[in-house]
Amino acid sequence: MAATMHAFANGAELARNLADKVAASLSAAIDARGAATFAVSGGSTPKLFFQELSARDLDWTKVTITLVDERFVAANNPRSNHLLVAENLLRNKAEAANFLPLYQAAGSVEEAARLATSATARIGNPFDVAILGMGGDGHTASFFPRGSNLKVALDPNTPRGIITMEAEGAGEPRLTFTFSSLQDAKLLVLHIEGESKKDVLTKAQSAGDEAEMPIRAILRRAASPVEIYWAP
Ligand SMILES: O=C1O[C@H](COP(=O)(O)O)[C@@H](O)[C@H](O)[C@H]1O
Numbered sequence: 001m002a003a004t005m006h007a008f009a010n011g012a013e014l015a016r017n018l019a020d021k022v023a024a025s026l027s028a029a030i031d032a033r034g035a036a037t038f039a040v041s042g043g044s045t046p047k048l049f050f051q052e053l054s055a056r057d058l059d060w061t062k063v064t065i066t067l068v069d070e071r072f073v074a075a076n077n078p079r080s081n082h083l084l085v086a087e088n089l090l091r092n093k094a095e096a097a098n099f100l101p102l103y104q105a106a107g108s109v110e111e112a113a114r115l116a117t118s119a120t121a122r123i124g125n126p127f128d129v130a131i132l133g134m135g136g137d138g139h140t141a142s143f144f145p146r147g148s149n150l151k152v153a154l155d156p157n158t159p160r161g162i163i164t165m166e167a168e169g170a171g172e173p174r175l176t177f178t179f180s181s182l183q184d185a186k187l188l189v190l191h192i193e194g195e196s197k198k199d200v201l202t203k204a205q206s207a208g209d210e211a212e213m214p215i216r217a218i219l220r221r222a223a224s225p226v227e228i229y230w231a232p
Helices: 011-033 047-054 081-088 092-096 109-119 150-154 195-204 215-221
Strands: 003-007 036-040 063-067 069-071 098-100 129-132 162-165 174-177 187-193 226-231
Touching: 011 036, 011 047, 011 129, 011 187, 011 226, 047 081, 047 092, 063 081, 069 081, 081 098, 109 162, 109 174, 150 162, 187 195, 187 215, 195 215, 195 226
Parallel strands: 003 226, 036 063, 036 129, 063 098, 129 187, 187 226
Antiparallel strands: 069 174, 162 174
């Protein structure tokens, strides 16, 4: 499916425009079905967008938010994606949203993946909105190059749900929604900022192996069009 590039003058302008687009999609889902589902990324990029979106006027009590991926760390760990969402999105008006974490206080990351899959099974078939990020190595969600479970994660026949991932450069073991869970979101956004990420995107859009740059799986095979939001 084709990708569309939306380029903005700076991160603040991007955050405003992306918040408008996401708020409109969530509101449309609430009007149509009485509920909306929203999967967000972690990392450093989404902070301003989260803050902007948190002040948007919509019926947040009808919105269920989850993460596309998470580190196997508790929510008070500074590296937790949950913490980023709690501090920047689940506040202001969006404080009323329901949040389903991926991290589970289980004895192993594999058990946490099973618990998170069952805790999120009722949402995301498909998600109304999924926001992906991209690392400088071409990973998205926790689809890391040379990741322990990358083949399974990217296989379109792997069911919806959460699996584990370990990789050099990933730090802690990870929990990640599979490709099949994310690729058909009704609004599928890739949010990246900076010239270097644009260069990574250009490389990802050229010929090459998906395993080398897993974002290629989304750019090449997602059922939904990919809306790329970029600012320098
Ligand atoms: O590890 C992660 O990194 C990516 C990209 O993060 P950024 O800091 O370069 O914006 C992020 O999309 C993903 O959710 C996160 O777990």
